[in-house]
Amino acid sequence: MNTILQPKHSHKRSNVLEHSLHGIANALERSLFAEEISRKPGLFQSLDARVKILSVLALLIGVNLSRSIAVIIGIYLLTLILALFSSIPADFFIKRVWLTLPFFTGLIVLPALFITPGPALLHLPLGMAITRTGLITVLFLLLRVSTSVSLTLLLILTTPWNLVLSALSVLHISDIFILILGMTYRYIYLLLHTANDMFLSRKSRIVGHLDPAENRRMLAAISGTLLSKSLNMSSEVYLAMQSRGFRGKIVTLKPFRMHLHDWLWLFVFLSIALAAILFGRSF
Amino acid sequence: MFINNSRSKLRWLVAYYAGLSIWLITTAMHIPDGYLSPVTCLIMFLLVLPFWIIGLRRIRETMNARSVPLIALMASFSFIIMMFNVPLPGGTTGHAVGAALAAILLGPEVATIAVSIALLIQALFFGDGGILAFGANCFNMAVVIPYVSYYIYRAFYKSSPTSSSRRVIGAAVGGWVGVTVAAFLAGVEFGIQPLLYKAADGSPLYAPYPLSVSIPAMVIPHMLVASVVEGLLTALVVAYLFRTNPSVLETDQKPALAAEVGGFQRLRWLWVGLGVLIVASPLGLLAPGTAWGEWGAEELASFGLKSVPAGLEKLSTLWGAPLADYDLPALGNANLGYILSAIVGIAITALVVWLFTLLLTSRSSVQKQSS
Numbered sequence: 001m002n003t004i005l006q007p008k009h010s011h012k013r014s015n016v017l018e019h020s021l022h023g024i025a026n027a028l029e030r031s032l033f034a035e036e037i038s039r040k041p042g043l044f045q046s047l048d049a050r051v052k053i054l055s056v057l058a059l060l061i062g063v064n065l066s067r068s069i070a071v072i073i074g075i076y077l078l079t080l081i082l083a084l085f086s087s088i089p090a091d092f093f094i095k096r097v098w099l100t101l102p103f104f105t106g107l108i109v110l111p112a113l114f115i116t117p118g119p120a121l122l123h124l125p126l127g128m129a130i131t132r133t134g135l136i137t138v139l140f141l142l143l144r145v146s147t148s149v150s151l152t153l154l155l156i157l158t159t160p161w162n163l164v165l166s167a168l169s170v171l172h173i174s175d176i177f178i179l180i181l182g183m184t185y186r187y188i189y190l191l192l193h194t195a196n197d198m199f200l201s202r203k204s205r206i207v208g209h210l211d212p213a214e215n216r217r218m219l220a221a222i223s224g225t226l227l228s229k230s231l232n233m234s235s236e237v238y239l240a241m242q243s244r245g246f247r248g249k250i251v252t253l254k255p256f257r258m259h260l261h262d263w264l265w266l267f268v269f270l271s272i273a274l275a276a277i278l279f280g281r282s283f
Numbered sequence: 284m285f286i287n288n289s290r291s292k293l294r295w296l297v298a299y300y301a302g303l304s305i306w307l308i309t310t311a312m313h314i315p316d317g318y319l320s321p322v323t324c325l326i327m328f329l330l331v332l333p334f335w336i337i338g339l340r341r342i343r344e345t346m347n348a349r350s351v352p353l354i355a356l357m358a359s360f361s362f363i364i365m366m367f368n369v370p371l372p373g374g375t376t377g378h379a380v381g382a383a384l385a386a387i388l389l390g391p392e393v394a395t396i397a398v399s400i401a402l403l404i405q406a407l408f409f410g411d412g413g414i415l416a417f418g419a420n421c422f423n424m425a426v427v428i429p430y431v432s433y434y435i436y437r438a439f440y441k442s443s444p445t446s447s448s449r450r451v452i453g454a455a456v457g458g459w460v461g462v463t464v465a466a467f468l469a470g471v472e473f474g475i476q477p478l479l480y481k482a483a484d485g486s487p488l489y490a491p492y493p494l495s496v497s498i499p500a501m502v503i504p505h506m507l508v509a510s511v512v513e514g515l516l517t518a519l520v521v522a523y524l525f526r527t528n529p530s531v532l533e534t535d536q537k538p539a540l541a542a543e544v545g546g547f548q549r550l551r552w553l554w555v556g557l558g559v560l561i562v563a564s565p566l567g568l569l570a571p572g573t574a575w576g577e578w579g580a581e582e583l584a585s586f587g588l589k590s591v592p593a594g595l596e597k598l599s600t601l602w603g604a605p606l607a608d609y610d611l612p613a614l615g616n617a618n619l620g621y622i623l624s625a626i627v628g629i630a631i632t633a634l635v636v637w638l639f640t641l642l643l644t645s646r647s648s649v650q651k652q653s654s
Contacts, residue, residue, distance in 0.1 A: 023366040027366070030409075034408075056414075057414070060316060060414055063316075063317075064316060064317060064320070064321045064415055065320075065321050067482060067488065100410070101315055109491055116491065117485075118484065118485070118486065132484075133485060133486035134486070136482065136484075137486045137487050137488075140482075140488055141318070141489065143317075144317030145315050148316030148317050148413055148415070149315070149316070152407065152410055153410060155407075161408070164407065174339065176342070176343075177339070177396075180354050180358065180400060181400055181404070183352060183355035184356075184358040184362070184401070184404065187355055187356055187359040188362055188363065188404070190359075191359050192363060219367060219519070220519035220523050221523060223516065223520050224523035224527065226360060226363070227360055227388075227520065228527075230356040230359070230360045231356070233352075234352040234353040234356040237352040238352050241351075
C-alpha cells in the first residue's frame with residue numbers, strides 16, 4: 001500500500017480546526033509570558049497598581065489630546081524607557097506593538113497620504129502626490145495608536161491581573177462588576193482548555209477532510225456544547241459559593257498602600273500628561 | 284487623470300478600504316485608541332453608561348445572586364466565541380462577536396454587561412480595542428448588537444412560539460442586522476472626526492476619512508462577511524440548542540419583561556411625536572430674525588448700537604461650539620445640520636436628565652447592595 005493520503009488544499013479545509021487551536025494556544029502562551037514579566041523586579045512593577053492605572057489613563061488622554069507630534073513621540077520614547085527599566089525585553093516590546101495594530105492601521109490610512117488636500121511634498125507618477133497635510137495626518141494617527149498600545153501593554157505586562165481588577169475600584173467601578181470580571185478571567189482559561197480538548201479530540205478522529213458544511217456543523221456543536229457546559233458550571237459554582245457562605249454581598253480584598261515612591265511617580269506622570277495636553281495649544 | 288477627480292478618488296478609496304478589510308478579516312469592529320478624539324470617546328462613554336446601569340439593575344432586580352457566575356460564564360463564552368473562525372459559503376472565514384447569542388439567551392440588558400466584560404478583557408489584555416475608545420466599542424458591540432438582534436428575534440417568533448425554524452431564521456436575521464447597524468454607527472463615529480477635529484492647517488487629527496468614505500467602508504465588508512458570520516453562528520447555535528436543550532432558550536422570558544414591554548408601548552406615541560418634531564425642525568429655519576435676547580455682536584451692531592460692550596466682544600469668541608448656529612457647515616446642507624443639532628441636543632438633554640434621575644433615585648438601593 002503506497003497510497004498515502006496527500007491532503008489537497010488541506011490548509012484551507014482544515015482551517016477551522018487549525019485556526020481555532022492556534023488561536024487558543026496563542027492566548028494561553030501570551031498570558032503565561034505576561035505573568036512571568038509581572039513577577040520580575042522593575043520600575044513599573046514596584047508601583048502601586050492604582051497609581052499605574054491612573055498614570056496610564058492620564059498619559060493616554062494626554063497622547064490623544066495632544067496637538068503636537070513631537071510630544072507624542074516624546075511620550076512613546078518615555079514608554080520605551082519605562083519598559084526597559086521594568087525588565088521587559090526591548091525587542092519583544094517593540095515587535096509586539098509595531099507588528100500588530102499599527103501595521104494594520106498604517107495600511108488602512110495609507111490612502112490618506114495621497115488624498116488629503118494640501119501642498120505636495122513628493123510627486124509620484126499617475127498624477128498622484130504625497131501631500132504635507134496627508135503625511136501629518138498619517139503620522140498623527142500612527143503615533144497615537146502605537147503609543148496608546150504601548151502604554152496599555154506596559155500596564156498589563158507589569159501588573160498581575162488580579163491586582164489590575166482590584167485597582168479598578170479606584171475608578172469607582174462597582175464591586176459586582178469587578179467580581180464578575182475576576183471570575184470571567186478565570187473561567188476563560190477553563191473554557192479555553194475545554195475548547196482546546198474538544199477541538200483536539202475532533203481532530204484526532206478525522207481521517208481526511210471536512211467540507212465547509214461539516215466544519216460549520218462541528219463548530220456549532222462545539223459552541224453549543226461549550227454553552228451548555230458553561231451554564232451547568234455556573235449553577236455548580238453558585239452552589240459552591242453558597243455553601244461557603246455567599247449570600248449576595250460582595251467583599252473584595254484591596255491590598256493597596258501608597259508609599260512616598262508611589263506619590264512621587266504619580267505626580268511625575270500626571271504632570272507629563274498635563275504638559276502633553278497643554279503644549280502646542282493656542283489660547 | 285482619474286485621481287484628480289474627487290468623486291472617483293473616493294470610490295477608489297472605498298474599494299481599497301473594503302478590499303483591505305475583507306482581506307484583513309479584522310471585520311470585528313474594535314476601535315483602537317487614536318482613531319477617535321477624546322471628546323468623542325467621552326460622549327460615547329456617557330451614551331453607554333445608562334445601559335450599564337440598566338444592566339446592573341436588571342441583574343439585581345430580576346435575577347438573584349446565582350447570576351454572578353452565570354454572567355461570568357457568559358462573558359467567557361462570548362470571549363471564546365470571538366476566537367472561533369466560522370467558515371462561510373464561498374471559502375472565506377470570519378469572527379463573530381457572540382453578542383446576538385448572548386442577547387437571545389440572557390436578554391439584551393444582561394447581555395450588555397456580559398459582552399462589555401468580554402470587551403474589557405480584550406481591550407486590556409489583548410490590546411483589541413482601545414481603552415479610551417472602550418465606551419464607543421461597548422456602545423457599538425455591547426448595546427446596539429444585543430438590543431437590535433434581540434427585538435428582531437422576538438418579532439420573528441412571537442406569533443408562533445413553538446416553531447423552531449422561525450427562531451432560527453429570526454436569530455440569523457437579528458444577528459445580521461445587529462452587526463450591520465453597529466458597523467454603520469462605527470462608520471459614523473469615524474466619519475465625523477475629520478469634520479470636527481482638524482489641525483490649524485486643515486489636516487485631520489484623528490481618523491482621516493469623511494463620512495462618505497467611512498460609512499460604506501465599514502458597512503459593506505461587515506454586511507458581506509462579519510454580519511453573515513454572526514447571523515450564521517447565532518442561527519446554528521440556536522438550532523442546536525432547540526434540538527438538544529430547548530429550556531435554555533426560555534431563560535430570557537421573565538415576568539418583569541411583560542411590564543417592560545407594556546411601558547414601551549405606552550410611551551411609543553411620545554417617541555413617534557418626538558421623531559416627527561425632529562424631522563420637522565428645519566421649519567424653524569424659515570422663521571426670520573433671531574429670538575429676543577439671543578443676539579450676537581453683529582446683530583447688536585445692526586440694531587444701531589454704536590459700540591458693542593467690551594466684555595461681550597471678548598466672551599463671544601470664548602466657546603467654539605461644535606454645532607455653532609445649529610449647523611454643521613461641512614455637511615453642506617443647512618437643513619441636515621439643523622436636524623442633526625436637534626437630535627444631538629435632545630439626546631444629550633435626555634441623557635443628562637436620565638442620569639441625574641438614576642443617580643438620585645437609586646443611591647439608597649445601590650449603597651445597600653454594593654457595600
